[in-house]
Each structure stands twice: as C-alpha cells, then as structure tokens.
Amino acid sequence: MSAVEQVAPGTPAPPAAPVLRAEGLRRTFGTFVAVDDVSIELRPGRVTALIGPNGAGKSTVINLLAGTLIPTAGQVRIADVRVEGLRAEEVALRGLARTFQTPKLYEGMTVLDMVMLARDRFGRASFLEIALRTPRTRRDRRASHAAAMAHLERVGLAHQADRLATSLPVGSQRLVDVARALASEPDVLLLDEPAAGLDHTETHDLTALIREIAAEGLAVLLVEHDMRMVMSIADDVVVLDRGRLLAAGTPKEVAADPAVIEAYLGTVAA
Numbered sequence: 001m002s003a004v005e006q007v008a009p010g011t012p013a014p015p016a017a018p019v020l021r022a023e024g025l026r027r028t029f030g031t032f033v034a035v036d037d038v039s040i041e042l043r044p045g046r047v048t049a050l051i052g053p054n055g056a057g058k059s060t061v062i063n064l065l066a067g068t069l070i071p072t073a074g075q076v077r078i079a080d081v082r083v084e085g086l087r088a089e090e091v092a093l094r095g096l097a098r099t100f101q102t103p104k105l106y107e108g109m110t111v112l113d114m115v116m117l118a119r120d121r122f123g124r125a126s127f128l129e130i131a132l133r134t135p136r137t138r139r140d141r142r143a144s145h146a147a148a149m150a151h152l153e154r155v156g157l158a159h160q161a162d163r164l165a166t167s168l169p170v171g172s173q174r175l176v177d178v179a180r181a182l183a184s185e186p187d188v189l190l191l192d193e194p195a196a197g198l199d200h201t202e203t204h205d206l207t208a209l210i211r212e213i214a215a216e217g218l219a220v221l222l223v224e225h226d227m228r229m230v231m232s233i234a235d236d237v238v239v240l241d242r243g244r245l246l247a248a249g250t251p252k253e254v255a256a257d258p259a260v261i262e263a264y265l266g267t268v269a270a
Helices: 058-066 088-093 111-117 127-132 135-154 170-183 200-215 227-233 251-255 258-269
Strands: 020-029 032-042 047-051 073-078 096-098 188-192 219-223 236-241 244-249
Touching (some): 032 219, 032 244, 047 227, 058 073, 058 096, 244 258, 251 258
Parallel strands (some): 047 219
C-alpha cells in the first residue's frame, strides 16, 4: 500500500499470516494409518480447536507438529521454516510449546521448580558462572522466579508453588503443565486436553485464560472433549475422523455440518 492509500473506515483487517502451517501430514505405524493427508494453519490471536472421536488422530497431529513424531509424509513450517524432522527440543526453540494429556512432571521437583525449568533458555549466565554462583547467575534466578510465579498466578496455582508437582491432583498437574508451557514464551501453544480433570470453576477460569493468551497474539491449538468449552472459545474448528479431515470452519459452520453431527457431535449429545 502506498503512502497515499488508506483503508476505508470499518474495513476488516486482513487475517494475519499463519505462524504455523502443516500440509499433507501423514503418519503410519506399520500398516496402520493414524493420520492421512491432514493440513492445518494456526494464526496469531486465534484459537483453533481440533476435535474428533477417540482415536481420530488428534494427539498424533499434536505430536507431529511438536516434533515428538516425524511425519511419514507432509511438511510442518513455523514462521515459514520447515521443522518436520527436527527434535522436539529444536522445534520448541522455534517458538512452539505444548502440554500433554499426561503431564510430564519430575519426581522431587516443586511446582515452582517445574515452571522455572522452562525459563532456563532465557538465562544469560555461562555454566562456569552458574557453578560459581556469580551475581549474573543470581539475577537470572530472580528473574526466572518472578516470571514463573507470574505464570502460576495466571493459572491459579501461585499458592501451591512450594508443593511437589507430582503430589497435586491430576487437574492441577495439567494447570502446572499450562504454566510451564506459557513460561517458555511461545508463539504457538498446543493444548492437549487441558480441561480433563478440572471442575466447572477451573474449566471456566482456563477458558478465560486461553481467550486472554490468544488476545495477546499467541496462535493456540486446542484439543478438547468439552464441546461447550470448544464452541465458546474457538475461532476455527478442525474435525478429524479416523485420521482424516472431516470438516473445517467456524464453530457455527462445523456444528451444523451433518457429517460432523453423525461422526462426533451427535454421539456426544446422545
């Protein structure tokens, strides 16, 4: 657009370019096809819900995007850089964070320790400085502590910071996992059934948090079985069935799709 061109008042802003784009994903395990020709785009500031019956391939897609699994075919790009085939740690350094259906918490570590662990890559001190406990090391630790506490506050667990992470109820462990993911300051956040095990109030608070972090500019992929939550929070919905793309669109469009109703929504409502 030239300096003299202006957008007319009320004209919608063009959608942001995808920060993550996956094309033609396929993953096989022997003769079993878990995911077949699935494409998905995640855009800043939007929540994309990935839904489908149990066994539809949702977690496999998350694992393919996060580098936990390597696609049999297809591409994954973050900021237009191909990342399929990279180790999960390398994909994370590209700005992707994810949670797990079963939170990966370490025995003997407190809730605060778990979240601070995600801040390690932001430290500026060298290994020698860490060993010698130099002023820079102490500054890094104070900054990490403050950031971790802020993220625990966001998920409602600041008061549990000193408890062993593995001693918490499963629902609270999931929230620790969310705080840990946020603490890595990602551009893309993959949430794998984060509301499982949460009560009504916790689910309400998590829904508000997801809306908030998307509004801050993150691209969010949400895998969740709570359809009320999904339909209230998602900007876009992608439906899988037996590893293949069944439908995609707005929540209203997907909820009215007869194929979706038959394969998924109808069985949930029954």
